[in-house]
Amino acid sequence: MASLKIDDYSRQVIDAYRQNGSHMDAPTARSATIAAAATIVSDQGRASAANAARVAKTAIETFEKLVRDGVPLDKARENAARSMTQQFDSQGREITKERDRSNALSY
DSSP, X not given: OXXXXXXXXXXXXHHXXXXXXXXXXXXXXXXXXXXXXXXXXXXXXXXXXXXXXXXXXXXXXXXXXXXXTTOOHHHHHHHHHHHHHHHBOTTSOBHHHHHHHHHHHTO
């Protein structure tokens, strides 16, 4: 399975969400963006649809929170992408859960 560049994927998801939001209400834009992004990544074999959807959902939520907190759009996009690289590995799995699972198996 090819790997997923989490920061680039997060930026693409946020860009698509912003574009969709220009002609859809926010909940519809969010759902459509997550579904489309996850399907594309899964079809390309870069991550499972569930993992890709989790990354996309978290990226959008992080972006939205930063914007609500007054962070300018471009900076919010970059900060959200950076945050995703700290939370998810190249397969879209949550790093802390993988680390916890690995530690539990080592005992």
